[in-house]
Amino acid sequence: MSTQFAFHKREDLFDYLDDYAFERKQEIDEQNISSNSGLIKSYVLETSLNHNGVDLLKSLKNNGFSIDSGENNDFYIIRNQRGFEGYLEPDLNSRYWYLHSTQHSDKSDKTLQRQISRISQIDRLWLSGDYFYSLWNDFVYPQSPERSIKIKFETESRFENFENEDLFISNMEEDEDEPKLDDEVYKERRVFLTTITETAKKFNKLFPELQKVHPAFKSIKMLRLPASTRGGYEFWSWGKVTHRASSFREGREYIISITKIYSILTELIESALWLKFEANDSNRDFGIQISGAPLIIDFLEPLDHITFKSIIETTFDKGKGPLRLWGNPIWVSDRKVHVYGIDLHMWQQIFLEFTPKHIVAMLPKGTCGNTVHRLITNVQSYIDPNIEVTVAGKDYRTYIEEAFRKMGG
Amino acid sequence: MEFQQTPLFQLNLFLALGLPGNASYFRPIFLERGFELYGISPKIITNIQTITASNVSNGLIKLKLFTNPDIMFRSSESKQIIIVECKLSRFPVASEQANQISTILTHKGNEIANYFGFTQPNLWSNIFQIAVSEANGDQTYSVIKELAKNLEDINIRTCDFGVVEIIRKKDGVFLSSINPDQRSVYFENEQVAFLDEDDDPRPLYIIPIDPSIDSGDPYGKLVLRERIRISLVEKIGSNLGFEDFSINIDDIFRSVIPVWDQWLDNNSKKNLKRLISRYINSIITNISRLGSEIYISKMMIICKGNNSIKALKIQHYLLSKEFRTGDIDLISSLQPELSGTDEW
Numbered sequence: 120m121s122t123q124f125a126f127h128k129r130e131d132l133f134d135y136l137d138d139y140a141f142e143r144k145q146e147i148d149e150q151n152i153s154s155n156s157g158l159i160k161s162y163v164l165e166t167s168l169n170h171n172g173v174d175l176l177k178s179l180k181n182n183g184f185s186i187d188s189g190e191n192n193d194f195y196i197i198r199n200q201r202g203f204e205g206y207l208e209p210d211l212n213s214r215y216w217y218l219h220s221t222q223h224s225d226k227s228d229k230t231l232q233r234q235i236s237r238i239s240q241i242d243r244l245w246l247s248g249d250y251f252y253s254l255w256n257d258f259v260y261p262q263s264p265e266r267s268i269k270i271k272f273e274t275e276s277r278f279e280n281f282e283n284e285d286l287f288i289s290n291m292e293e294d295e296d297e298p299k300l301d302d303e304v305y306k307e308r309r310v311f312l313t314t315i316t317e318t319a320k321k322f323n324k325l326f327p328e329l330q331k332v333h334p335a336f337k338s339i340k341m342l343r344l345p346a347s348t349r350g351g352y353e354f355w356s357w358g359k360v361t362h363r364a365s366s367f368r369e370g371r372e373y374i375i376s377i378t379k380i381y382s383i384l385t386e387l388i389e390s391a392l393w394l395k396f397e398a399n400d401s402n403r404d405f406g407i408q409i410s411g412a413p414l415i416i417d418f419l420e421p422l423d424h425i426t427f428k429s430i431i432e433t434t435f436d437k438g439k440g441p442l443r444l445w446g447n448p449i450w451v452s453d454r455k456v457h458v459y460g461i462d463l464h465m466w467q468q469i470f471l472e473f474t475p476k477h478i479v480a481m482l483p484k485g486t487c488g489n490t491v492h493r494l495i496t497n498v499q500s501y502i503d504p505n506i507e508v509t510v511a512g513k514d515y516r517t518y519i520e521e522a523f524r525k526m527g528g
Numbered sequence: 529m530e531f532q533q534t535p536l537f538q539l540n541l542f543l544a545l546g547l548p549g550n551a552s553y554f555r556p557i558f559l560e561r562g563f564e565l566y567g568i569s570p571k572i573i574t575n576i577q578t579i580t581a582s583n584v585s586n587g588l589i590k591l592k593l594f595t596n597p598d599i600m601f602r603s604s605e606s607k608q609i610i611i612v613e614c615k616l617s618r619f620p621v622a623s624e625q626a627n628q629i630s631t632i633l634t635h636k637g638n639e640i641a642n643y644f645g646f647t648q649p650n651l652w653s654n655i656f657q658i659a660v661s662e663a664n665g666d667q668t669y670s671v672i673k674e675l676a677k678n679l680e681d682i683n684i685r686t687c688d689f690g691v692v693e694i695i696r697k698k699d700g701v702f703l704s705s706i707n708p709d710q711r712s713v714y715f716e717n718e719q720v721a722f723l724d725e726d727d728d729p730r731p732l733y734i735i736p737i738d739p740s741i742d743s744g745d746p747y748g749k750l751v752l753r754e755r756i757r758i759s760l761v762e763k764i765g766s767n768l769g770f771e772d773f774s775i776n777i778d779d780i781f782r783s784v785i786p787v788w789d790q791w792l793d794n795n796s797k798k799n800l801k802r803l804i805s806r807y808i809n810s811i812i813t814n815i816s817r818l819g820s821e822i823y824i825s826k827m828m829i830i831c832k833g834n835n836s837i838k839a840l841k842i843q844h845y846l847l848s849k850e851f852r853t854g855d856i857d858l859i860s861s862l863q864p865e866l867s868g869t870d871e872w
Contacts, residue, residue, distance in 0.1 A: 167766065178769030182836045238769045391548075394734065396786035406570030406600070407787055409734065412548040438847060445761070447754055447852055451529055451747070452728035459732075459754040463847075466765035468758055468783075470732045472553075479553050481732055483783070512548035512556060 127190045132206060136367035139221055144350055144365040157223040159362040161370065162231050163244040163378055164216040165489055167465045175216060178238045203230040215244075215378050217371070228359070239466040243358030244381055245492040248499050249508070251339040251356070253519045254377070255326070259344060264320040266345040269353070274338035276309040277441060277501040278429040311335035319345075334419075334505030344373055356496055376526070384522035385488035391511035391518075392491070393484040412511035414480040414491055416498055419505045421475040424454075430502065431456050431473060441501045442494075444471070462490050491515075529747065531696070531728050533661040535598075536738065536745040538614035538694060539568070541701070542599050542659065544731040545720055554731055555720045557703070561713070563601040563610060568735070569787065570600050573643060578634045581684050589678055592631040602646075609637050609654045610713055616661055618668040621675065630675045632656055633686040655713050656689040665693040665706035690714075698725045738787055752784070753854070756804055759783040760811060761846050767831070768839040775829040777808060811851075815842055 126132040140159055146152045166175050176186055179197060186207075187196045194208040197218075205220040205227065218235070220227040235241055259268060311333075315322060329336040343351040343363070350364030352373050362370045394411035422430075433440040435448045435458060446460020456473040467486040472479040478498065482490060495508055495515065508515035544554040546565035558565070573594045582591045601610040611632060619625040637654030646652060660668050669691045676686045691706040692715055700723045703715035721729055736751035759780045767773040781801060782788045788797075812829060816822050818841045822831040845851055 174770070177771070181769055181771055181834070181839075239766050240769050398789060406567040406596070408567040409543065409547075409565055409786075411734075413553055413732075415550055415553050417552050438849075445847060445852070446758060447854075449529075449747075449750055449754070451730055452531075452726060454724075454726065455728050455730075457730075457732060457751075459751060459758055461758050461761050461765065463765075466762055466768075468762050472732050474727075477552050479732065481734070509550050512550055512559075 126194075126196070126206075129189055129191070129194045129208065132189070132194060133368055133371075136206075136219065136221075140362055140367040140370070141365045144363070147350070147363060157221055157227070159367055159370070160220050160222075160224060160227050161360040161362070161374055162218045162220075162227075163358045163360070163374060164218060164235070165242045165244060165487070166214055166216065167240050167242075167467065167487055174240060175213075178240050179235070182234065182238055199230065199234065201226075201230070203227065203234075205230075210375070210378060210382075212382070215382065217374060217378075219367075224361075231359075236464070242464045242487070242489060242493070244378065245358065245489055245496045246339075246354065246356045246377075246381070247492050247495045247515075248337045248339045248504065249495075249516050250381070250384070250492070250519055251342045251354075252326075252337075253516070253523055254342060254344075254354075255323075257523050259342065260319045260323045263345045264318075264323070266319055267316060268319045268322060268345065269314065269316045269341075269343040269351070270322070270339065271314045271341035272311060272336055272338055273313075273340035274309075274311045274335045274500055274504045276426070276503065278426050278433060279308050311338070334503075336504075337506075338499040338504035340500075346370070356500070380522050380526045381492075383525050384518055385492070387488075387518050387521060388491050388510055389482075389488035391513075392482045392488070393486075394481055395484045411481065411484075414482070414494070415509045416478040416480075416495065417507045417509075418476055418503055419507060420503070422503070424475065426502075427454070427473070427475045435460070442497055444469070446471075462486070462493075464490075464493060529728070531730065533616065533694060533696070534745040534748070535614040535616055536733070536735070536748045537730060538616075538659045539598055539735055539738065540731055540733045541694065541720075541729075542612055542614070543568075543734050546599070546601060551722060557715075557718060557720050558601050558610075562603045562605050563608070564603070566600040566602045566609075568599050569596040569738075570644075571596055572632075572635050572640060574631055574634060575639060578684055581682060582679075585678070585682050589630055589682065590627045591634065592627060595628060595631050595635070597632055604646075607637075607641075607646075607648065607651045607653065609640055609652060610657060611635070611654060612657045612659055614659050615668070617664040618660070618671050621671055626671070626675060629658070629672060630679060633672070633676055633679060633689060634684055636685065636687050654687040656687050657713060658689075658691050660691060660693055662693050662695040665691045665704070669706045696729055699723065701729045735786060737785060755784045756780075756807060757852075757854070760808060763829070764815075764831075764842065765846055768834065768842060771834050772832045773834070774831070777805065777824070777827045777829065780804070780808065815845060818842060818845060 126135065136159060143156065143158050176195065180186055184197045184199050189195065194206055196204065197207050198204045203222065203226055205218045207216055207218050209216050236243060339356065341353050341355045343353045345351045346364035346366065346369055348365060352364060352370045353361040354377065360370065360374055364370060392412050392414060396407050396409055398407055431448050434442050434444055435446055438445065443463040444458070444460055445463050446458040449457045451457055454474055458471040460469055460471060461467065462469045465487055467490065468483045469486060469490060470481040480494060491510070498506060510518055543565065545556060546558045547556065548559060549556050571594050574591055579591055582589045597611045598614045599612040602608070613629065613632065633656060635654060637652040638650050640654055641649035641652035658668055658672065672689055672691065676689065679686050690713065693704045693706065695702045695704055700719050701721035703718045703720055705715045723729060730747060733748060733751045736748050736755050763775045763780060781804065784804070809824060812822055812824055820831060820838045820842060821833050822829065
């Protein structure tokens with residue numbers, strides 16, 4: 120649905136979206152959702168460190184979007200020639216931006232995944248299973264133990280028994296969030312898809328046990344945060360939020376908080392991991408100081424050789440698959456591969472070691488820390504959810520906990 | 529790819545052992561012992577008294593005005609410095625390498641600490657370690673002992689020293705010390721990597737090339753090739769959203785080789801710069817044939833009038849197998865420059 124009138128002030132836009140959210144929630148409650156309107160979707164975008172907000176707008180214009188700005192340049196209406204329309208606003212630090220849309224998800228999701236995300240300066244938020252688990256433990260369950268929650272788990276061993284080449288489209292066209300698998304393939308590959316709707320109190324007792332018994336419960340695709348009144352806000356692992364409550368402003372507040380924690384987490388990780396080479400003086404008399412550390416993703420059960428080989432061949436030799444990494448694999452041995460490569464989400468360098476037992480990544484200074492969250496999320500979603508992750512020798516979860524603490528403080 | 533220990537491997541191994549991590553990759557043994565990685569190739573000046581004292585040897589001992597040891601670790605808590613030189617095997621007593629080693633032996637901990645400005649310099653001590661491959665430890669230690677004795681004979685005190693062998697066994701990589709003077713760096717058959725028998729022990733190379741150490745590491749050359757490729761891909765790819773952009777080619781050199789600004793050997797640097805520039809030039813030419821206005825001017829890559837269609841063409845080219853597997857053979861191009869030892 121196109122905007123019928125122009126917004127000059129952000130407050131007016133928010134009022135419109137609040138009214139819109141209220142109407143849609145009524146339709147949900149009456150089970151009478153209009154086919155002409157979609158729920159509000161918000162997408163959290165991240166720009167690369169080397170490019171600021173002004174560059175984001177330039178990039179969007181250069182990639183076929185028209186941009187109209189609000190009165191104080193604190194929000195923008197963006198449109199493309201295929202009928203997409205959305206409202207873009209910067210976070211307080213312009214590294215993160217929020218894109219809101221009232222269009223159906225088939226249009227807004229596709230525009231985001233196939234057009235906006237392909238711009239090299241732009242990526243999305245990536246929420247790993249550990250991040251969701253902390254959100255559950257520190258906020259959802261304590262705040263709303265009696266409320267009904269919804270949580271979706273999804274993992275698919277995409278590289279096992281790889282037979283059907285048609286499944287993998289090249290890096291330029293892959294839509295990793297909408298698998299197009301037919302029944303035949305599901306028989307050949309491990310897939311886990313389940314949605315649980317339960318009271319928070321009951322589910323909280325089950326949750327840790329479920330993860331112990333079946334590691335697929337570590338790969339969380341979506342978690343609904345209950346709204347203060349009825350309904351809630353569905354946070355997806357790839358940075359999308361679906362508003363299923365009557366207040367846009369409340370959902371936006373949740374998004375800002377989640378993004379703030381994510382931002383702190385990302386900076387902590389960058390600080391720990393970045394490979395830095397610094398000369399202490401202009402004469403370089405003191406040599407080069409080196410700091411940094413590896414990210415290590417350990418598979419608790421080593422991958423079999425076919426799956427391991429498939430990951431390398433699919434990702435690098437064929438340039439396909441969901442990981443969107445690029446480079447020339449160096450087979451150091453038949454069980455160890457080094458790739459000095461590029462993460463294609465933001466076209467930034469990453470050094471990788473693959474073995475059946477682990478993936479090691481080193482980030483040169485400047486490579487965004489969300490590379491880490493994205494890699495972890497994708498490994499859990501498409502290779503194996505049963506992993507342990509250390510960042511500079513410490514458990515990844517301790518960084519998440521620290522980010523939550525810093526956010527509270 | 530067959531593994532053979534090289535000084536470049538040793539350097540990158542010690543870097544992996546000096547950064548925070550866990551044993552599933554490489555055990556951060558230096559951190560476990562309280563040492564942080566201070567830097568690579570720090571320049572340490574030999575003091576005038578030492579140089580003067582060596583003159584009485586009538587040319588037998590030729591100390592250098594300064595050294596650039598391969599790696600330096602330090603522990604602020606125990607006030608100890610570890611200097612590591614990576615050598616494959618022993619070397620003759622009368623050789624250029626021996627002069628380098630002799631000079632490093634004269635660097636005492638309190639002098640190094642004072643030179644770099646550490647607090648309480650008088651409390652610092654220095655341990656000099658030479659890393660060698662398996663079965664070269666005893667003979668290397670004998671050589672260093674002789675060098676140290678030669679210095680002591682002309683009243684030049686030396687620092688503590690030792691030799692550490694890097695040993696590849698069936699189940700991993702081990703460090704084993706030969707007659708060290710300091711317990712804090714004594715490695716009693718310490719396992720630093722846990723591997724299966726056929727596993728390759730090479731870490732990711734943080735330093736792909738350092739002519740002061742080694743020019744004959746074939747894996748290092750592969751790494752160098754890929755680092756050149758991805759530096760160019762990153763710089764161009766990350767700017768494709770813009771209509772106009774420029775890239776400083778010197779930034780590409782620094783991205784490829786972290787010690788670029790540190791290199792003292794200007795001839796080698798010039799040769800490598802020429803080869804990399806030639807490669808970059810050929811890639812820019814290929815891109816311009818796709819219809820983009822892109823060219824090189826005064827060490828800058830300049831692109832103008834970019835749009836989404838041109839950007840997509842450039843992306844397709846950069847992601848192509850042709851580009852990835854290299855239509856310019858960097859290895860053989862680099863071979864003459866890197867294979868000889870005289871250049872370095």
